[in-house]
Amino acid sequence: MCDDPHDHEVESIMSSTSCQSCTIWSMGQPKLLEPREDVTVEQAQARIDELYASGIPFFTKQAIQELWDQIQSKPTSGDRIVTKDLTGASLEWKVKLGKSIELRSSEDRDARHEFIYKILGVNYRSAAHLKGGFRWGEVGSEAYAPMQLMHQLCKADSSSENKETIPDDPIGERDDVARDFQKSAEDWENTETCKNLKSILRSFASGHPINKIIGFACGSLALPNNHHVSVQTALLVTVRNWLKERYNDSDVSCYIQDPMNTSVDKEVLADIGFEMIDDPRGWLEVDERSFVLSVAPNVPVKEIIADIARPAIAVWYKVEEEDTASTDPSTPRVREMIEGYDLHEFASDNDDFKTVVIYIRKSEIPPTPNPDGTFFTPTGKSDKLDSE
Missing domain, CATH: 3.40.50 (Rossmann fold)
Structure with a gap:
């Protein structure tokens, strides 16, 4: 349960597991700033396929730069970060850095631990990930967003004055x-x-x-x-x-x-x-x-x-x-x-x-990107070379 009783934003909690650690991430649902017609999951999936087949880049340096600039501005809790999805619609993501949330223990469902929204992260989603990511059979505002803002959740030491975070694994000297x-x-x-x-x-x-x-x-x-x-x-x-x-x-x-x-x-x-x-x-x-x-x-x-x-x-x-x-x-x-x-x-x-x-x-000569920064041409072929 979040510590803010007025914060009713829908979010999901996911774990990213590797051979070294298990990191917990919170992904909120953004606010869609422009109206959009309601569609079914099947229609949304067909739209994603259509966008991919058209050659529209799902990831661009311009979009990444705009997101990086906003993250670099050191937003605080309550601030908003705005991104655009594949359709050009603007999405507004809420920043929760420093806030806390209580989560149930995976080992003991009756036990709860306090976590802090510690670090901003990005969830990158390919076309396949987008098509398989519809929760509860609904088309959410993030349906066409290949980059999704998220927060890393770190366990808090509730006994410390400043609620220091507790690392999941020991860090070497x-x-x-x-x-x-x-x-x-x-x-x-x-x-x-x-x-x-x-x-x-x-x-x-x-x-x-x-x-x-x-x-x-x-x-x-x-x-x-x-x-x-x-x-x-x-x-x-x-x-x-x-x-x-x-x-x-x-x-x-x-x-x-x-x-x-x-x-x-x-x-x-x-x-x-x-x-x-x-x-x-x-x-x-x-x-x-x-x-x-x-x-x-x-x-x-x-x-x-x-x-x-x-x-x-x-x-x-x-x-x-x-x-x-x-x-x-x-x-x-x-x-x-x-x-x-x-x-x-x-x-x-x-x-x-x-x-x-x-x-x-194959070519030692670095290829030149298209004016939009991509390497795909309308025919689907790529890698045009610099004439120099």
Whole structure:
């Protein structure tokens, strides 16, 4: 039950689970600022299919930038954030930062715990997620919104004067985390997988202009069960070192974006040359001169990238020939994007990358986006090249 008896906004509570932690998110229902004709679920799903088939981007850098600017303005409880959906309608989302809510315990339904609306987040929804997201058979105001504002809920220490939040999992000490990562990075450098990666980069990507590295959903080095995190981060360091050698130690911008990252991660990552950035800034950093890594994310990374950029290199799960039920699905737009890339296997001796592949753009010349920032033409083909 919310602590504000006059707050009757409909919201749903969801859990985002990984091998490291279970994060609780609250998603409210926005206010539709323009009137819209009532439709059935079937009609709404058909409309989503129609919008997708038309080539309209579900994700654009302009929309992400507008949302990021509002989040950066540090809104407080009671403020409003406005976004637009796929139809152009304006949605108004209520900010609840600092407010509290009581939730039942999953272990004991009679027990209640106080949680604080702590951090603003974004729920990214592909076409498949939108079509399957109609709650209780109703078409809500957020029906056509691929980006949905949400709040991370953190358990509160009710006995503390300022209601400090209690972390779900122990966060490692900075020196311990740094030392453990250094050991993992050294182990990674000695693997055949790492050697294969370096060989592939030297052989097939030496002519691609790359000045930026972005890692999405890599996890937290400071939380338990961080083996996969350490290996992915070590891979990014390998790529960074390769680029610095190639460009005679010139600056390469290196970013990591994951809502699970902590203040300890920020310090440790800074020591190895990476900047920890908040969602959704990472999408704004991706461009045609980027190296992107994303392994088993809880968001549709491939679909977002397909709409907004054509990075030089993408390392992620192999794109399937058919749609699959996944948080990061292989959609028609993703498959169309990948037509412009060559696939390289890791030939991995490392279980972390058994199902991960390297996509290197066929053209060394960075493609030029359309005037609206997309890469899809009316005929459905993409990747027109700069004439330079």
